Every structure is written in structure tokens, then in C-alpha cells.
Amino acid sequence: MEIERARRDYEELRGKGLKLDLTRGKPSSAQLDLSAELLRLPGETHTAADGSDTRNYGGLQGLAELRALFSGVLQVPAGQLIVGGNSSLALMHDSIVYCLLGVPVGGERRWADEERVAFLCPVPGYDRHFALCERFGIELIPVPMTPEGPDMDEVERLVAADAGIKGIWCVPKYSNPDGVSYSAQTVARLAAMPTAAPDFRIFWDNAYAVHHLTDHPAEIADVLALAAEAGNPDRVFVYGSTSKVTLAGSGVSLFGSSPANVAWFLGFLGKGTIGADKVNQLRHVMFLRDEDGLRAHMLKHAELIRPKFEAVDRILSKELGGTGLATWSSPAGGYFISLEVPDGCAKEVVRKAAEAGIALTPAGATHPYGNDPADRTIRIAPTYPDLDELEVAISGLATCVRLVGAEKLG
Template identity: 75%
Template sequence: MTTELSADALNGLLERARKDYQDLAGRGLSLNLTRGKPAPEQLDLSEELLSLPAGRHTAADGTDVRNYGGLEGLLELREIFAGVLQVPVGQLLAAGNSSLELMHDSLVHALLSVLPGAESRWVEQERIAFLCPIPGYDRHFALCERFGIEMIPVPMTAEGPDMAVVERLVAEDPAVKGIWCVPKYSNPDGVCYSDETVARLAAMNTAAPDFRIFWDNAYAAHHLTDEPVEIADLLAACADAGNPDRAFVFGSTSKITAAGAGVAFFGSSPANVKWLLANNAKRSIGPDKVNQLRHAMFLRDADGVRTHMERQRALLGPKFEAVARILEAELGGTGLARWTDPKGGYFVTLEVPDGCAKEVVRRAAEAGIVLTPAGATHPYGDDPRDATIRIAPSYPGLEELEQAIEGLAVCVRLVGYEQQAG
């Protein structure tokens, strides 16, 4: 990645970087790019939710949403999101506010009850492992750590996880029970899985008969360009390949409407849906159907979701454009960094020279710019190359974001040139 420099040229660049960093540290900044939270302006787009359902308490099918029951969730809301998430309405559940909660519960149920196709509960087996494409989502990794599930890193490519590695690992090791996937505008590098990757995931031979793909389609509707990316239908591909129970599909409205007060979804085969409902019936008498009704009323239909997400894009797009513009102006041609230019989602991945990410994050924090910890994009918080930094542009205002990215670039130049100077 680095560019060869003469000693004099390197010394000059290093001195300039040190001066720029002193100026940065003296500005008294307090900026935070740690999490991909919607900005207040994005949340304001759903303000109408707070006044709904405005006296109405009956769903389209006559359900009184104020009462118990209805573990499947409201049909009218499931109809809106069935196409978005590529799940038939009859195989899609609408639940509480958090898809992460659904992933947590799916793991717990797999540990404590027998999955369709399984020979025993996971908790009764000596070793359980999950494949973790890297860079990846830190909360997926935290769930594995929480339950003592071994994590096996798998390299990411421009088309998704390296399928040669995935196919080898799942075929030879019966302890490998699952793989984490963010298939569309993935967290954090924005990769979208190719049709071939989806087909190979669906059809591959697995040593574990109860292998599951945890398909976290968190950014299914979160486009940033005029040409939305579409991915292949995993559930249909699994059914066609003779593995109908292989996929668990997750999604939510957390970054569509009100973060923390949205609706989460689970989709899978009829057998898996029946399995999850039976287990959930022991922990809940039904989801928040009042909230589901207000979402159905607010979004109205799939076209309503698309229109709403265009409004979101109008707010997010300029921020992602600013990140790309500043990184190119400050780091382009230096050989000190590479970064992604995602077509959707919530993150930009910045790659710095090996051995520099932690120090860049530390220097940025000392200058008042807080970033996601280096290593968070890898299992156990360990990036072997110490090279990956996740940027979350969504929450700050545009001016604050520009200041943060300019400051981050200063830190990259300082640490990178210090490393070259030895």
C-alpha cells in the first residue's frame, strides 16, 4: 500500500503531519463516529409514528392489537416487508423491536432445543463453531462470545465470503453449525453478495445436518445510489437446492423508522418458523402489535418503504459523499490508505498500513475524535493485520463529519509516516 519516498521527502511529510496534528489537537474537538446510529434528522422523518394509530386499535384482519396473542405478527405489516426481505408472507414473522434480539434468541433456542434436521441440542455437543466473514459486524461476534461459540474467520471478497474457504470448512467439520452473513451493503465494507455466492451457500455440502445461515439483511432497503443493488433470493435458492431449512433471515425497521422502537422480522422455512414459534410461545404471549399497526399505517406498502428510504438517502448521501471526497483529497496518492465507496448501508471501511489501525484510533481519540475500536471488525477484537478502521458517517451533522474525517486523515498521515520513518 505504501509509496516509496526519499529520506528528505519522508522527513518533510512527517514534519507537516506532526504540525497538522498539533493544530488538530488544539482545536478542542469532541466528535463521535463509533456507531451507525440514525441522525436526529433521519428520525424526524418518522415523527408521524408517534401520533399513530390515533385511536384505531383493529388490524386489517380484525385483530384487536391491544390484546394478547398473534405471535406471527400483523399480516398487513408482514405483507409490506415480504418482498423487501425476500421471504414469502406465510414464512415471515413480525416480532419486537430488535433483529439482534431475534438472532440472540435463535442461538439460544438452537442451544437448548433440537433444530429441524438436528440430531441433538447444540448445548449437548462438545464443540460449536461459526464462520465469521471478516471484516464483519462486532455484535455478531459478541453473541458467539456470549455463548462460547468458537469463531472461525473467513476472508471477504468483492462477491461475499471466500466460498472456497467456506465450502471446505463446512464440509470437513461437523462442529461448524453456522455462518454470519450481512449480504447486502455489508457491515462494514458495503459488499453485496453475488448470485453465485448465494447459490453456493444454498447448495454446499455441510458435515452438520443442522447447519444454519444467519442471513442478517439489515440494509435491504438502504440504498445510496440511483441503481439499487438486488441480491438473489436465499430462501428460494436453499429450497431449490434441497436444503429448505438452511437459512434464517433477519431484518428490521430500526434504521428505517425509529431506532430502538421499530419492528424486527424473522423469515425461514415452514419447519423453522414452526420451531421458532413453539419456542417463543414459552417466553412471550405476543409482540407489540400496537407498534406493528402504527408501522403498517405509516409505511402503507412496499412503495411507501421505497419512498421513505429515498428521503433517508437524501440525508445520508451527502455524508457518504463527503467522506469519499475528503479521504481522496487528504490521502489519495499517499499510499497510506484504501477505503470503500459503498452503494448502500451505513459504513465505510478504511484500511491503513499493517500495524497502524490501533495507533490511528488512539491518536484520533487524543485529538477528540472517537472511532470504533480497531479490531472490532474481527472475532475476539483481534485484527491480525491491525489495519481496519470502521467509519460510521450517519449520526454527526455534515460539518462535524467533515471535521472528523479531516482529523482522521491527519492521524493516518502522522502514524503512517512515523511507521515509515522507523
């Protein structure tokens, strides 16, 4: 019987004494080695393009040459970008805090003074976005993802009727975890849709703007320009970083928006710092040089991680293809694969995998409050392990899916 074979395979898996970790989308050591030259920069030169000494105070908005380097890929004019530290999540955190404690551009009052603040959360989505809102008591409202991005009929219905909905989380290119890139129509509708809240914000986390896995990179529409054209110039907050481009713990982050929002953000930022780490900004300019240099660098990343994504697809196809027990995404970029198992099975699959020494992101993490109502989505993060370890882990995961499927579905 199938269930007996699945149980034998699982016991054999447990007997291997594995200790494998697929929990987070981290760059591998080999990827980090691609940026080793940063540790030797800037050398004896500490002067920015404008002649200023990067070792000193000042330069709150960040080096102009670094903002110019990322302007094109983030689709934000260089003058409307701010360079931060190594974490774009920190910029998202600060954006929410500034809205809570200060009146957003176009708003009527501080968010902290509102009776209720809610965010729309396309699901499956990024757990750290959800956790950030939970930290400040912001209500999370899930909306389903489609192959073209969030279900815009539902998004438009909700934001038009509810002034308490102040924002939406968006990972527009190679979304975490399903790899979807938003269609031009979806972006245009987000930019132009009527909202009951005058200070509604799109948190546009373009984390994977340059993280392509194929020779045909996804292109997304320019949401900032479209919002301005639609009469909503202050609607969009754009975020990006080099966390998975150079050194994850020592990179730079970027915030972009309308001129009014940039002035608003800098007004708060300047109360807490006289300037970011401009020496690190300079070394990034020297290392990446320009957009062509950035693209060439990311091709090296793709060469390292593409085989891992291909291995996941190959093993899942071999082990689970045609069984009716699973479907999975085949992303053209980004850092994750979304595995869908039968309803009611994801938590048990993750539990059995953990017992066998394979650590996965908790089931439910892809949904607000850690609750996937269907209990079917599992996020796979294939980039960090070595290829041989990854292959063992995915084969083991497939074994767990077969066992849970046989036990629950008969």
C-alpha cells in the same frame, strides 16, 4: 520533511478541543424526524386487517399486513415471517439460544450437547455478531471477504470437513463495514454447499435491504428459495428490522425461514410471550402503507445521508489519495465505510484520533475476538454527526493516518 509537517498538523488538530463521535452507525436526529408521524399513530383505530383488536393479547406471529409489507424486500413469503420487537439482534440471540437448548430442525441433538460449536465469520464483519457468539462460548472462525462476498472456496472447504461448524454470519447486502453485496454465484453456493453438520444454519442478517444510496440498488439472489431448491430448505434464518427505517428504538424486527423452522421458532417463542407489540406493528403499517411507501420513505433517508458518504470520499481522496497510506470503500448503500491503512497502523490511528477528540470504533472490532491480525481495518460510521462535524472528523482522521504512516513507515 513529511513527518514534521504531519506532527505539526496533528498538534494543531489536538489544539481544537474536538469532541466528535463516529463509533456507531446510528440514524441522525434528522432521519428520526422523518418518522415523527409514528408518534401520533394509530390514533383512534386499533383494529388489524383481520378484525382483531391490536391492544389485546394474541397474534404471536405478528400482523399479516406487516408481514406482507416486508415479504418482498426480505425475499420471504409472508406466511414464513415472524414479527418481533424493535431489535433483530434479539431475534438472532433467541435463535442461538433455541438451538442451544432445543434440537434444531434436522439436527441430532441440542447444540449445548455438542462437543464443540463454531461459526464462520466473514471479515471484516459486524462486532455484535461476534460478541453474541462469544457470549455463549461459540468458537469464531474468520474467513476473508471478497468483492463478491465471503471467500466461498474457503467456506466450502471448512463446512464440508467440520461437523462442529454450525453456522455462518452473513450481511448479504451492503455488508458491514465494507459495503459489499453478495453476488448471485456466492448466494447459490451458500445455499447448495455440502455441510458436515446436518443442522448448519446461515444467519442471513439483511439489515440494509432497503438502505440504498444510489439510483441503482443492489439486488441479491433469493437465498431461501435457492436453499429449498438445493434440498436444504431449513438452512437459512433471515433477519430484518426497521431500526434504521423508522425509529431505531421503537421499530419492529422480522425473522423468516422455512415453514418447519417458523413452527420451531414459534414453539419456543410462545413460551415467553403471548404476542408482541401489535399496536406498534399497526402504526408501522399505517405509516409505511406498502412497498411503494417504504421505498419513498427510504429515498428521504438517502437524501439526508448520501452527502455524508460523499463528504467522506471527497475528504479522504483529497487528504490521502495517492499517498499509499489508505484505501477505502465507496458503498452503494448501507451505513458504513471501511478504511484500510498500512498493516500495523489501525490501533495507533484510532488511539491518536481519540487523543484529538475523535472517537472511532475500536480497531479490531471488525474481526472475531477484537483481533485484526493485520491491524489495518478501521470502520467509519458517517450517518449520525451533522455534515460539518463529520467533515471536521474525517479531516482529522486523515491527519492521524498521515502521522502514523509517516512514523511507522518512515
